Amino acid sequence: MGFSINTKEKDGIALVFVEGEIDMFTSPNLRDTLLPYFKPSTPGIIVDLSQVSFMDSSGIATLVEGLQWSKKEDRKFILAGLGETVFNALSLTKLDNVFSIEPDTKTALAGLGK
Numbered sequence: 348m349g350f351s352i353n354t355k356e357k358d359g360i361a362l363v364f365v366e367g368e369i370d371m372f373t374s375p376n377l378r379d380t381l382l383p384y385f386k387p388s389t390p391g392i393i394v395d396l397s398q399v400s401f402m403d404s405s406g407i408a409t410l411v412e413g414l415q416w417s418k419k420e421d422r423k424f425i426l427a428g429l430g431e432t433v434f435n436a437l438s439l440t441k442l443d444n445v446f447s448i449e450p451d452t453k454t455a456l457a458g459l460g461k
Contacts, residue, residue: 368399
């Protein structure tokens with residue numbers, strides 16, 4: 348499976364759709380995509396991982412950067428559509444209790460009032 352990232356904005360909320368495997372080779376691409384949104388003017392970021400088949404520790408570290416940004420700037424950083432493999436990776440590290448996780452992007456947007 349290839350790796351791709353698509354982005355769009357809805358009412359200022361950054362929507363990041365990731366597809367494929369997030370590993371040490373692809374996580375820098377995800378980080379480079381997220382970085383421009385890590386600014387005070389962005390009210391929130393939703394990362395849709397519904398099409399991600401695998402994620403290693405480098406992918407988790409990239410998502411933790413987003414979480415740190417959200418805490419520092421008092422913004423929302425939501426993970427959406429986690430498949431079993433990605434959810435297991437987060438739960439093994441106990442991060443499933445730290446991240447805001449929604450079943451899909453639509454629910455995440457609704458939770459933000461968008």
